[in-house]
Amino acid sequence: MPEFKLPENFETYPEARKKAFLTMKELKEQGRRIVGVFCTFTPWELILAADAVAVVLCGIGDDNIPAAEVRLPKNLCPLIKASYGAAVTDKCPFFYFSDMVLAETTCDGKKKMYELMGELKHCHIMQLPPGRYGKGALEFWKQEVISVKEDLEQFYGITITEQKIRDAIHLRNRERKAVLDFFEVARLKPSPITGYEIMTVISSNEFSPDLEEKIAYLEKRTAELKNLYEREYKGKPSRPRILITGCPVTGVMDKVIKRIEEMGADVVGYENCCGPREKKDPIDETKDPITAIAEKYLRVNCSVMSPNPGRLEALGTQIDEYQVDGVVEVLLQACHTFAIESDAVKTFVTREKNIPYLALTTDYSTADQGQIDTRLNAFVEMLQ
Numbered sequence: 357m358p359e360f361k362l363p364e365n366f367e368t369y370p371e372a373r374k375k376a377f378l379t380m381k382e383l384k385e386q387g388r389r390i391v392g393v394f395c396t397f398t399p400w401e402l403i404l405a406a407d408a409v410a411v412v413l414c415g416i417g418d419d420n421i422p423a424a425e426v427r428l429p430k431n432l433c434p435l436i437k438a439s440y441g442a443a444v445t446d447k448c449p450f451f452y453f454s455d456m457v458l459a460e461t462t463c464d465g466k467k468k469m470y471e472l473m474g475e476l477k478h479c480h481i482m483q484l485p486p487g488r489y490g491k492g493a494l495e496f497w498k499q500e501v502i503s504v505k506e507d508l509e510q511f512y513g514i515t516i517t518e519q520k521i522r523d524a525i526h527l528r529n530r531e532r533k534a535v536l537d538f539f540e541v542a543r544l545k546p547s548p549i550t551g552y553e554i555m556t557v558i559s560s561n562e563f564s565p566d567l568e569e570k571i572a573y574l575e576k577r578t579a580e581l582k583n584l585y586e587r588e589y590k591g592k593p594s595r596p597r598i599l600i601t602g603c604p605v606t607g608v609m610d611k612v613i614k615r616i617e618e619m620g621a622d623v624v625g626y627e628n629c630c631g632p633r634e635k636k637d638p639i640d641e642t643k644d645p646i647t648a649i650a651e652k653y654l655r656v657n658c659s660v661m662s663p664n665p666g667r668l669e670a671l672g673t674q675i676d677e678y679q680v681d682g683v684v685e686v687l688l689q690a691c692h693t694f695a696i697e698s699d700a701v702k703t704f705v706t707r708e709k710n711i712p713y714l715a716l717t718t719d720y721s722t723a724d725q726g727q728i729d730t731r732l733n734a735f736v737e738m739l740q
């Protein structure tokens with residue numbers, strides 16, 4: 357069995373991170389392939405078809421940001437700085453043990469950061485077309501999907517067969533359904549699970565190398581929660597129900613999500629990449645698999661796409677389905693695409709859906725916690 361070294365400063369790491377390092381080390385020692393990813397546009401099916409495990413590399417803490425700011429500007433999105441900082445300091449077990457990184461040209465900050473990350477590890481960068489409706493966008497993107505397949509084959513010295521891709525699509529569609537059903541438990545009123553717990557379950561399962569195990573766990577948990585609702589929640593009054601939209605929130609869970617729930621409201625849904633955004637949209641299993649993969653990922657409703665009307669449609673559906681009373685938009689500092697879209701989101705939420713909206717611009721530090729608390733408190737009070 358091959359031996360893989362831990363980083364030199366391993367002993368200084370907090371317990372949770374040590375545990376994650378040891379799990380990843382074990383995977384490597386079992387001979388598993390590991391590919392780091394960042395974004396919802398990434399075709400995970402190809403990674404699965406290469407018999408590799410996909411691990412998410414998005415940084416969620418502010419401890420490695422100073423190391424990132426040695427080369428990156430201070431006024432950059434905290435997600436980008438935290439991701440690069442964790443990689444460059446060897447503090448992210450998922451980056452450390454990844455064989456390669458599968459990245460994408462979404463926002464300008466990320467795509468330029470990947471150039472620096474490429475100095476540390478092989479980064480395959482998918483070129484995303486700037487819009488999904490442009491002439492030739494799908495054909496261009498399809499070629500990018502093919503180039504991912506070819507790079508995985510070359511990097512690992514393997515052949516990815518069409519059958520392997522079809523099997524991966526089928527398994528991932530089943531996983532999507534299990535994750536979606538779990539998210540949708542919070543459509544029950546009152547919700548038998550907090551938004552904080554939802555995200556804890558989703559993110560702790562994200563790195564599960566065994567998708568069958570993950571699906572089984574989520575199905576069991578969903579059934580348990582539905583039973584719990586029937587026994588203890590049904591017919592009881594509901595607290596105000598809040599939907600989160602905007603940038604990914606895994607780096608501000610304690611700062612925003614936990615605080616909303618401590619103040620007396622329930623976070624029932626996420627209209628962002630932490631939520632069911634892409635889970636609602638399975639890959640067509642009847643088509644040529646590469647075309648089906650390209651079509652599916654080009655439909656992701658991210659603000660980096662121009663125009664991006666699908667996001668408002670999805671937001672409207674989620675507001676109705678989850679019986680939402682108010683929307684909180686989380687904008688990570690210096691995220692221009694979501695910040696610009698927030699004006700349209702506010703107008704849609706307040707004028708078309710007739711419910712209150714609050715935008716919070718924040719980063720991964722705790723410096724603005726007092727200010728965030730004041731604004732959230734006023735918002736929750738207004739809903740009560």
Ligand code: BJ8
Nearest residue numbers: 395396433462463603629658691
């Ligand atoms: S599909 S949301 S995961 S790009 S890094 S855009 S917050 S400035 S993360 Fe994203 Fe893919 Fe879109 Fe989803 Fe803004 Fe920060 Fe850029 Fe970000």
